[in-house]
Amino acid sequence: MAKYLAKRIFYLILTLFIVITVTFFLMKLLPGTPLTNQAKLSQSQIALIYKQYGLDKPEWQQYLLYLAGAVKGDFGTSFQFSDQPVSYLLSSRIGPSLQIGLQAMVVGVVLGILVGAIGAMRQNTWVDTTTTVVSILGISIPSFVLAVLLQYYLGLKAQLFPIAEWGGFIYTVLPTLALGATPLAESARFVRTEMVDVLSSDYIELAKAKGLSRMGVIYHHALRNSLIPLITIVGPLAVNIMTGSMVVENIFSIPGIGEQFVKSVLTNDYPTIMGLTIIYSFMLCVVLLFTDILYGIVDPRIRLTGKAN
Amino acid sequence: MDNENNILEVRNLQVNFKTYAGDVKAIRNVSFDLRKGETLAIVGESGSGKSVTTRTIMGLNASNADIVSGSIMYKGQDLLKKSEQEMEGIRGQDIAEIFQDPMTSLDPTMKIGRQIAEPLMVHKGMKKDKAWAQALEMMKLVGITDAESRINDYPHQFSGGMRQRIVIAIALINYPEVLIADEPTTALDVTIQAQILNLMKELQDKISTSIIFITHDLGVVAGMADRVAVMYAGKIVEYGTVDEIFYNPKHPYTWGLLSSMPTLDSSGDELPSIPGTPPDLLDPPTGDAFAARNAYALKIDTEQEPPFFKVSDTHYAATWLLHPDAPQVTPPAQIVERQKKYAKMQQALAQAQQTTGPVEEEEEQQ
Numbered sequence: 001m002a003k004y005l006a007k008r009i010f011y012l013i014l015t016l017f018i019v020i021t022v023t024f025f026l027m028k029l030l031p032g033t034p035l036t037n038q039a040k041l042s043q044s045q046i047a048l049i050y051k052q053y054g055l056d057k058p059e060w061q062q063y064l065l066y067l068a069g070a071v072k073g074d075f076g077t078s079f080q081f082s083d084q085p086v087s088y089l090l091s092s093r094i095g096p097s098l099q100i101g102l103q104a105m106v107v108g109v110v111l112g113i114l115v116g117a118i119g120a121m122r123q124n125t126w127v128d129t130t131t132t133v134v135s136i137l138g139i140s141i142p143s144f145v146l147a148v149l150l151q152y153y154l155g156l157k158a159q160l161f162p163i164a165e166w167g168g169f170i171y172t173v174l175p176t177l178a179l180g181a182t183p184l185a186e187s188a189r190f191v192r193t194e195m196v197d198v199l200s201s202d203y204i205e206l207a208k209a210k211g212l213s214r215m216g217v218i219y220h221h222a223l224r225n226s227l228i229p230l231i232t233i234v235g236p237l238a239v240n241i242m243t244g245s246m247v248v249e250n251i252f253s254i255p256g257i258g259e260q261f262v263k264s265v266l267t268n269d270y271p272t273i274m275g276l277t278i279i280y281s282f283m284l285c286v287v288l289l290f291t292d293i294l295y296g297i298v299d300p301r302i303r304l305t306g307k308a309n
Numbered sequence: 310m311d312n313e314n315n316i317l318e319v320r321n322l323q324v325n326f327k328t329y330a331g332d333v334k335a336i337r338n339v340s341f342d343l344r345k346g347e348t349l350a351i352v353g354e355s356g357s358g359k360s361v362t363t364r365t366i367m368g369l370n371a372s373n374a375d376i377v378s379g380s381i382m383y384k385g386q387d388l389l390k391k392s393e394q395e396m397e398g399i400r401g402q403d404i405a406e407i408f409q410d411p412m413t414s415l416d417p418t419m420k421i422g423r424q425i426a427e428p429l430m431v432h433k434g435m436k437k438d439k440a441w442a443q444a445l446e447m448m449k450l451v452g453i454t455d456a457e458s459r460i461n462d463y464p465h466q467f468s469g470g471m472r473q474r475i476v477i478a479i480a481l482i483n484y485p486e487v488l489i490a491d492e493p494t495t496a497l498d499v500t501i502q503a504q505i506l507n508l509m510k511e512l513q514d515k516i517s518t519s520i521i522f523i524t525h526d527l528g529v530v531a532g533m534a535d536r537v538a539v540m541y542a543g544k545i546v547e548y549g550t551v552d553e554i555f556y557n558p559k560h561p562y563t564w565g566l567l568s569s570m571p572t573l574d575s576s577g578d579e580l581p582s583i584p585g586t587p588p589d590l591l592d593p594p595t596g597d598a599f600a601a602r603n604a605y606a607l608k609i610d611t612e613q614e615p616p617f618f619k620v621s622d623t624h625y626a627a628t629w630l631l632h633p634d635a636p637q638v639t640p641p642a643q644i645v646e647r648q649k650k651y652a653k654m655q656q657a658l659a660q661a662q663q664t665t666g667p668v669e670e671e672e673e674q675q
Contacts, residue, residue: 202414208369209408210428210479211401213394220427224418300418300463 008292012285019281020070020274024063027273034079034268053079066274075278076271080264086275090257094279096166097249097256101241103176108183109234113227115184116191120226121218123196131188138185143244147178147251164253175252179244183237187230195226228299231291238287242280315382316519317343317366317487322379324358324365332375334590335361337543339379343487348513348520350530350551352566353540356587359523362540363489365389366521367406368396383487401428405485409492411472415464422448422460425478432483447478450515452508470501477508484516491523506533527570531555536623539563542588542598549624556651558644559618559626561605568643581641597628605630605638 035041035049050056054065069076075086112135119131154174155163161173198204199222207221242258249258257276264272295302312318324336336358343349351359364370366381366388381388383403391399400406405428408414416424425447426440435443441460448456451474464472473493480488490509494502506529513520522533530537531551538548539562547560558564565583585602588594594601600610607629609615618631629635639645 202408202410203416205369206406206408206414206476206479207416207427209367209400209406211397211399211431212427213397216431221416221419225416228418298418301465 008289012282012289015285016278016281019277020067021063023274023277024066025059027270028059030265030268032268034270070274070278075275078264078269078272080267080269080272086271089272090260090275090279093255093257093260095256096172096254097245097258100172100175100179100249100254100256101238101245103172104179104241105183105238107176108180109187109230109237111180112184112187113191113223113230116188116193117195117218117223117226119188119192120195120199123199128192131192135185135188135192138181139189141181143178143182144247144251146181147175147248150174150178151251164251166252166254171252171254175245175248175254178248178251179241182240182244186233186237186240190230190233191226194229195222198222198225201225224298228295231295231298234291234294235284235288239284242283312342312344314344315342316345316384317521318380318382319362319366320380320382322362322365322381323377324361324370325375325377326371327373327375328591331591334593335374335543336365337590337593339540339543339545341538341545341548343519343521344536345519346513346517347535348522348533350522350524350534350537351540351545352524352527352530352537354525354587356590357540358543359525359540360491363406363491363521363523366487366489367400367404368393369400398432401480401485402432402483403485404487404489405480405483406489406491407473407476407480407493410496411469411476412496414476415472417464420461420463421467421475424464425475425482428479428483444478444482447482448475450512451475451478451481453478469497470504473497473501473505474508477505477512481512481516481518485518487521488513488518489521489523492525493522494529495524495526502529509533527555527566539566542593543590544598544627546599546628547624547626549620549626552651552654553621553624556647556654557620557624558640558647559620559624559631560599560628561603561630561640562599563626564640564644565602567647568641581643607635 034053034055035046038046041049047056054062057065066076073087078084078086078089081089115131115134119128122128151163151174154160162171163174165171204217204221207217212220245256246258246261248254249256250262253259257279260272261276261280263269264276319342320340322336322339323334325332325334339358339362341349341351351362353359361370361374365374365376368388368391370376376389379389383399388396388399415421422441422444425444426435426437429435429440429443430437433440445456445460448460453459453471453474459467464475467475473496477493493509494505497505509520510533512518520533522530524530534551536548536550537554538545539554539560540546541562547554547558547563549557554563555567558567562583565581568581569583571580583602588598588601594611595614596612597603597606597610597615600606603610609629613629615627615629615632617625617627619625620631630638640648
């Protein structure tokens with residue numbers, strides 16, 4: 001296990017390196033400059049600012065300098081908010097993003113499993129049809145559309161939740177729902193399909209022949225086996241939430257990294273874009289590593305440290 | 310119960326399956342008894358209704374199954390009238406089942422110790438430790454070597470034969486009175502088959518259970534069963550003791566089955582087979598369902614269903630050939646050979662009884 005982990009961590013670092021390299025040069029292809037009111041500045045002023053931020057050097061030098069800094073944990077200083085180191089800027093903003101992301105993931109996947117399992121148990125009844133329709137809607141409605149709808153109906157009309165801003169759990173409800181819809185729908189669809197399959201398998205028949213009750217069969221045998229393929233989509237779902245959160249955080253004015261990311265791209269805030277890319281890639285790598293380990297825990301057939309027979 | 314030696318009595322069972330095309334009449338008026346301690350083999354080709362019969366006994370039919378009529382009496386109670394909850398109490402406790410394919414009938418994500426112990430925990434409310442201890446004993450009993458360490462293994466760590474031993478252990482852990490074995494050796498290779506069959510016989514003696522043995526392999530029947538029921542197109546067409554069915558069969562379908570089984574004496578190039586395919590049970594033919602494939606069919610076979618004719622106290626066959634007015638026919642050469650052998654055996658038995666007194670029937674059967 002330790003050896004496996006070491007290997008995976010090595011790959012993680014390698015992946016981050018490649019992501020940094022590719023993003024760095026792609027980012028430089030973005031149109032525009034980091035300067036807000038370029039038209040009013042003289043050539044010498046621009047040159048001065050460029051020099052101050054090291055933008056006068058050739059791109060490959062900038063790249064190497066950035067790498068050297070990153071290795072030491074220095075991710076540069078934001079252009080947008082002068083004198084704020086990127087690491088400080090992001091660490092103060094990652095909390096809300098993580099909270100909403102995790103909440104959306106947990107609520108989405110747990111409810112999704114429930115909805116999927118109920119659909120499978122009541123296969124080809126109106127219950128099944130309803131859950132299928134719900135999951136199709138959840139997959140096809142983009143999170144930002146849902147966000148606005150939630151704001152309008154639950155926030156403005158029903159006055160149940162605050163429409164935007166950040167300030168406590170109640171403020172996280174609507175963004176969590178908006179972001180959680182996709183994981184809910186996707187996992188419901190996966191669990192339903194898989195459980196319909198599992199429920200017709202021989203070992204479920206055997207479990208029934210043992211005298212287990214309907215719920216016993218589901219809980220002890222069907223559920224675990226139906227969840228295995230769900231782990232596969234946890235990674236993609238996490239990506240979905242991360243990208244979704246960029247827009248959703250903007251809609252709800254949540255001071256998270258998603259909102260920051262959009263701002264920094266719009267203003268060509270190079271160090272912040274880089275820092276955020278690294279954070280997103282890192283989170284994704286960790287999620288993937290986590291799902292691989294989870295696979296082994298749930299499915300003994302692919303356990304990493306199988307003891308020899 | 311008609312007879313107190315019977316542990317299970319199936320009477321006039323009719324099961325249909327509702328499909329979009331109509332009702333498939335899978336079981337058409339089946340009756341049989343299972344005696345205490347015996348092994349009853351139900352043989353027949355695929356689709357003859359063997360498995361549906363046992364599923365109906367277990368109460369595990371698919372949701373589109375419709376039990377039209379009949380009764381299944383177990384200990385004086387009709388299983389068909391029991392609620393789902395009552396059936397849960399009977400399954401795995403009084404009536405257990407061994408399934409066909411050991412590769413797929415174990416839960417891939419559960420330790421086998423837990424899988425074997427589960428019926429104890431469900432029916433006897435046993436705590437985990439105690440149930441696992443008994444599961445361990447049962448693993449040893451079914452011949453799993455090194456059971457102490459293997460109890461924590463998962464199904465994929467076992468071979469097919471070992472898995473079937475585990476399935477048997479699960480079925481027997483509560484010492485059921487009735488064990489249904491649905492083609493338990495079909496998915497195994499021949500040497501493992503023999504091991505599993507021996508194990509089942511051995512365990513049947515140890516825990517004195519009655520077995521319904523479903524198979525399409527007559528070779529297996531000869532070694533396992535006390536009595537045999539031959540099923541065709543959702544009906545039992547002939548039943549009798551294993552000797553009667555093997556050496557003195559009366560139904561042309563049984564003739565066909567036995568002739569198409571290779572024996573040590575088989576000669577010639579071609580193994581006979583039964584021509585044609587079984588009838589469509591959406592719309593079963595009138596008369597004898599086997600008539601269309603039967604070289605010995607009489608005119609009445611296509612018009613009227615044959616009743617059971619008595620051959621001996623234990624042997625009945627549903628064919629018009631046994632009617633007093635039926636023309637005499639000579640069965641296939643193979644069957645005649647078998648009948649001759651049987652006659653010789655009976656003679657030898659009679660002689661032996663005259664000289665040395667009664668011989669234990671079991672020894673004779675070997």
